[in-house]
Structures are given as C-alpha cells and as structure tokens.
Amino acid sequence: MSVTATKQTAYIISHSHWDREWYMSLEEHRYYLVKLIDDVLNQLENNPDFHSFHMDGQTIMVDDYLEVRPENRERVEKQIKEGRMVIGPWYILQDAFLTSSEANLRNLLYGKKDMERWGQEGGIGYFPDTFGIYGQAPQILKQANMxxxxxxRGVTPTGFNNQVFQNEYSSPYSELSWEAPDGSSVLGILFANWYSNGNEIPVEEEAAKNYWNKKLEESGRYASTKHLLYMNGxxxxxxxxxxTTAIERANQLYPDVQFKHASFQEYVANVKNDLPESLQTIQGELxxxxxxxxxxxxxxASARIxxxxxxxxxxxxxxxxxxxxxxxASDRSFYRSYTEYFWKLLMQNHPHDSICGCSVDSVHREMATRFEKVSLGAQKFLEEQMQQVTxxxxxTHNNPEAIPLVVFHTSGKQASKVVKAKVMVKKIYFEEMDFQKIPEKLNSEELPEYVMELDDGREISCDVKDLGVRFGYDLPHDGFRRPYYGREVEVTFLQEEANRVGYNCCFLIPHTSRGNKESLIWNSKEKRLENETVVVEIHANGSYSLTDKRTNHTYPLLGIYENTGDIGNEYMYKQSSDGNAxxxxNEVADIEVLEDSPLSAKIRLHSSLTVPLSADEQLQKEREKLIWHPERRAGRSDETTVIPICTTLTLDKGANGLKVDVAMDNTGRDHRMRALFPVGGKAEHHYADSIFEIVKRPNEPEQEWTNPSVMHHxxxxxxxxxxxxGLTIAGKGLHEYEIIDKDTIAITLLRAVGEMGDWGVFETPEAQCQGINHASFMIIPHESSVLESKAYLEAYSYPYTPPVVQDSQHPGELPKTGTEFHWEGDLALTSVKVAEGESGTVLRWYNPNNHPVTLSLAYPDAAECYLSDVLEQKNDRLGGTTINRTVNPFEIVTLVVTKKKEKE
Incomplete structure (x- = not known):
C-alpha cells in the first residue's frame, strides 16, 4: 500500500509491556513500575494532548503500584474511570498453553471484575507476547463480548531479541480473521512489526524524517486499511x-498523514469501518x-518442570x-472471597516469563513460595470447609465402634477410584493423661480387623495398614488448640461413583477376620502386574510392556529413558553437536515391592544412567558471545556422572491404565531426559489436550520447518x-512431548540448562535442576482414538481422588448420601463453582467432538437453569430440575443454576 495513496491516520498508543518479573525479581521491577505510573499520572493530568496510556492488558499493575503508593488511589481511579488509563481485560498476562482451561478463564473473569470495580468497560483480547495462543481463544473472546x-506471536516468525522476520506471513495483512474450531471468529490484529514499532519517536526534524520514512513504509506494507498502528513502548x-511534541513534528512533516495520540478502542473502531470485503482466515492454534x-x-514447556x-x-x-x-457452603460470600484470593495468588505465577520458567533464579524461588502458600492455604481451607459440612x-450407626468416613465427590467426573485415607482409630488428648505415657498406651493395644460398610449397607473389603502413633491437634471454633496422640491407620478401599457432585457416608467397622481370598495384582514369579483390564510385564532393563485385555493388544518396551545434551537455554532446546542419545x-533394574494387596500393587524399579557431566567448555564461550542457539556447536564433556532413577509402577483394582512415578537424582548439567512410548502404526496425526480442545496435530511439521526437533505443548x-x-499418556505438570518417526511418543521429564537466553547474558544455575526431580504420568491403552474410545475421560480423571473426612457419630440434618447434580453426555466437565456476584452455581463443559452431543443434567434442587457465557452472565432460560441441551461441535457451554433455597 502506498503511503500517499489515501489520507492515512497513524495511531500512536503509549504503553509499556510489563513483564511483572523476568530478568529482575518482582520487587526490582516494581521500583520501575512505580516510577512509570507516577510519570503516566503526571502526563494524564498535565498534558491534555496525551490521550491515554495502555496498561498492557492487565489489572494487576494497578494493584502492584498502589501497594507502594496508596495515597494515589483517587488519582488512579479518576484516570481509569475516564478511560485514559486503560486496564484489563486480564488480571495478568499469562501463558496460554501452560495454564489450565479454567485458569485462562479465571484470569479473564477476575480481570473483568477488577475493571468493573475501577469503573471501566470494554477491552480487547490482548496477547502481545504470548508464546503461542490456543485455538479456542476466539470463542472465549466472543462469549466475553470481545x-x-x-x-x-503465532502467525509471523520472530527471532533473536524479538526481531520480526520480514518474509511471508500466514496472512498478507496485519489484520486478519481468526476462527476457533466451533466457527467463532474475531478480528485479529497482528503486531506485524512488533509491539514496539512506535517506540521512542524523535522530535528533532531530521531524525523524525528518517524514523517515519522507515516506519510508514513498514506498517503500510501490511496494513489492509489506511489506519496504521504504532505502539509507543x-x-x-x-x-x-x-x-505529543514528537507527534506535532510528524504532522508538520507529513501533511498526507494524520498522526494522533490515541487508544486501542479508537484505532480498532476505525479499522473495523474500513476493512476490505475479505480477509485471510487463520484457523485454530497460533x-x-x-x-x-x-x-x-x-x-x-520443559524449563524448570x-x-x-x-x-x-x-x-x-x-x-x-x-x-x-x-x-x-453455608456462607457462599465467604467462599467466593477465599477462592478469588487463592486464584489471584496462583495467577501471580502465571505470567509468560514466570510459569514458562524463563526468568532469573530469584524470580522462580519466589514462585515456589507462592505455590506453597496456595497449596497449604487452599488445603487447610478445604479441610475446614469439609469438616463444617460433615x-x-x-x-449415626447402630454399631458405636463404627468410624464414619464421609467421601466427597467434587470433580463431577467418573470417580471409580482406589481411595487411601488416613484414619485415627483412637485418640487420647493431652488433657486426659500424662502426654508422655500416651504413645506407650496406644502402641500396646492390638488393632482389630476392619471392614468397610457403604451407605447402602453393603460391606466391601478394605486394606488397613498400621501407621503407628501420630501427634495431632484439634482447633476448636470456640476454644484453644487441643493436642493429642492417636493410633493412625491407612485405609484403602474402592469407591465407585458416576458423574455427580455430592457425598456419601461409609463406615470403618471392626470385624472378625474372614481371610483374604481375593487374588493379588502383583505376580512376583512372573514379574507381572495384572488387574481386570491390563497386564504389565516388567523387563530386566526397567522398561515394561502393557497388554490391554479388552483388545489383547500389546504395547512393548514402554518407558525406556533417553538422555541427550542440551546447549540451548530456558526458551529453546538445542541438542549438543555430538548428536548422541x-x-x-541396556541397563539393569532391580525390583522392590512396596505394596501388594488385592486393591493395589506398587513396584519400584531401581536403575541408573551414566551420562556426560555437562556440556563442554565451548558452551560457556557461546553463551557469553550471545550466539543464538541454532548456531551453537558445543558438545558434551568427557567426564561422566551417574543419574540414579527410581521408577514406581502402580496398578489399582479396576484401573484402565498404569500409573508411573519417576524420581531422578539429577547430578548432571546441560541435558534433557525423556521417556519413550512406542505406539506403532506410523500414524499421520496425533491428539493433544489443549485449552477447551483436544487438538489434532500432524506428526510432521510444515515444509518451512528446519529445526531437527518438533516439540509440542x-x-x-x-x-x-x-x-x-491407541495409547494415551496423561501427565501431571508434564507439558512437552514430541512424536518420533510417526510411531513413538517422547515425554520430556527433565531439562537442565544454565542460562535464561533471549537478549543478554543471564546465567541461571538453578535451571540446571540439580537434585531429586519427579515426574508422574498414567499410560492408558484403548481402542481407536482417544476421542472415539472416550479415553480422554480417564485421562482427565487421573489426577483426582475423592477426598475423605473422618468424623464422629452424630445426628444431622443432611442424609448419609447427598447429590447436588448428575449429568450424562460425551463431554468434558471443566468447572463446578459458586457463581460470582450473586446466587447460583456455575457448571461448564466443552464438546471435544466434531459432532453434536446431548447434555443431560439432573439438578433436583434447581429452581431455574440459564445458559450463560464464560463471564457467567445469564442469557437464555433453559428450565429447572432437568435439562437436555444439544452442545454443538467444539462448543464451550456454561450453565448457571439457581437453587430453590440458595445459601448465602
């Protein structure tokens, strides 16, 4: 597009892309944030030509500033209400692929809630530097009225120091149509010349001419309209x-172009009015x-796993x-406040340079503390709330020695699981006798045999393991802490449930021993694990073959470990020049039996791998010279080290797959460890769980791809x-994989590197992840695809086990079994939560299939049920206690249910 073909408008948007923590810690960056916002306020208040400042699509920047400058709250609020300090729609700029589906929505939900609190509306889906974006983003944005x-990123290639390569893009224009799998479409604005293309505009005439001659040509090359975007920051x-002085100078120099200080809203509104009749459509993932x-x-995805x-x-x-x-909950307002607190604390670890593990060590040490705060705080909150419900x-039970155990079903997913619960079969409080004598008294008592009685009166077998005497304490609501010693046991039993949210009360009852006639899962003679569904043969080298008894198909030699040198950085893997794996x-593994019962068997395999100690000396030289990773040529050292590996295999009664836990004592540096799973078949495509989508990806990359590795999220x-x-590998916090030779899934378990990378020399020795590293996954065999077999439901339920609360016998207003709702349909349930701002329960599913699915919902205590959007705004009324709704292919559907007697 010629610069002088039509009267063009150049929109200059002042902003600062604010990585909350990255090459400096949070508090180091905050110092500069406070200075920035002080200056912004002065500009907004004293320069009427300074239209607005874009706060990087986040609301947390305001919170971070006011923690230091609370006296400026009224000044900030005034500028936000007037739309001159533009915040949101997100709480933070999080990574898209490494945070869960619901975490992505909470980020939007609480960001929008903050905007409303500050008196601002609107917003655009702002992803300035997100490391790729999930394909369902257009559907989410449309549902949120954006x-x-x-x-x-995602359409145009970017390189070292965020340089944009000026070659062919997937779209010829910086404006495009972006379409989600369900057909939802939004206008995409690509930063074709990055989000700094209007940075540091000169005021001096000659410098301004040189600057704008270049900038107008670059932006005009990709603009589909006469409206040009310049990001001043x-x-x-x-x-x-x-x-604003620089803008005045530009207007003097270029009479055919109107330069103006503006907001995104103004720019977008004018672009929409002048778009060509058709734009390039980009579909799905970026x-x-x-x-x-x-x-x-x-x-x-594999940095600092x-x-x-x-x-x-x-x-x-x-x-x-x-x-x-x-x-x-009896007090839903209290519950909403606490869950928002925990979510916001967790999301402070979700910015793309934080959760991605690509910052300096001090950043990630602080992240570990935040994670611990969320984990400990939320667990205690959960325990207290469950106790209140119980x-x-x-x-009550007719046997006074029966110990009530209330099993909660909170995931809404199929919960047929082997459950382990710690139970105090007897307590003696310090107030009852000399506390020093309590342990001896408790240890002297012989434990009886036990049986588990379900809420319907049926008795099932359970395995009881004596854990000995444990110290504990009660925290009464109306008194001081009450310490005790107790005799504790671990009870293992099978809990079978359908897709519901509720609870049931069962009882641990002393029982005369009847002998154990059930067959064990572990066969020590044949080194084999077997239950109703799968057979696992353990090999001498520590690998294992898995046979699906439903199909009689065997997947041989699973779980071989592969180690390669890594001379890349926290952002990118680059194999060392030796090229060896x-x-x-050919290793030898020793077998240790940890658990052997009819309900569960746990076998530990002890092995090791001898690898080079580190990269060779050339790597440090390449780092210091800022040699970009594709051009690095370092090899691996001649000195070696031994990495001990403990692999624990767990097979439960009734389970449809094998659970694996790996512990590696990482004594090496500059390397990557993966587990290999040969599937066979030389497939052309595979499936991966993504954000509200099970995405189908090709096993071979596009023809432009030259990187020898083809890793995915x-x-x-x-x-x-x-x-x-088919074979599905479900992981816990394992987000990187590669398909090798179209027939093997490689899962990254550990990646150890020593630098941040990108645009400077930032050494990160703690990214070498020295010491014990863990990895947990489940191997699920099935017929056909993960979708057709519905194996995705098993994968989604893998991390969940129903929580159990021990109680005493007492009468109560609630029955021994309670169900909030029950649902059916080939859908994935992602959220069950208290609605924001008013009464109601939010339920959310998505349809992973390319065909419509009927959702059937039974909610006995419902008064009304509404179709909602992702921001929980009620739309169409669907009915009351029973709902049947067709969910379109790939649709995200949210319902808000109000109960007959809401508890507030």
Missing amino acids: GVAAFG CDHQPVQTDV RNQKTDGWSTLVNT YLKQANDHSQTLLENYVEPLGLF QTIDT ITSA MQRFVSMNDDRF
Missing part, C-alpha cells in the same frame, strides 16, 4: 514524556507452524476440590493411534 484479538519502557521452528519458544508440577497441583486443588465444595450430616535399553495428555489401537 470481538478483537491483538497478538505478536516496549518491555518495561518508561513513558515517552515528549511524545503456534508459528509455518516458520523454521527455532523461535517458537515451545521448550519453555518443577514449577509446572506445582502449578498443576494447585490448579487441580482449586478446580476439582475447593471450588466444587462451595456448593455445600457436622451437618447424619453419621544415551538410553536405558500438551495440557493433560497426548495420544496417538492407528486404525485399531
């Missing part, structure tokens, strides 16, 4: 205080598929336990199949 997404950029593959930043695991634990705790239990349940195929699982059989 029809525009602005982003920098960059990462942690101070506000340009003379920007992951830079049509690039050379060296700058996609996908390997942030311990952070991803802590995040997965916290998300699961909030989504599958804390939020659903709110349906039983106090209202009738737990060291595997455990996954949320909960990756799956591959041929025409008849």
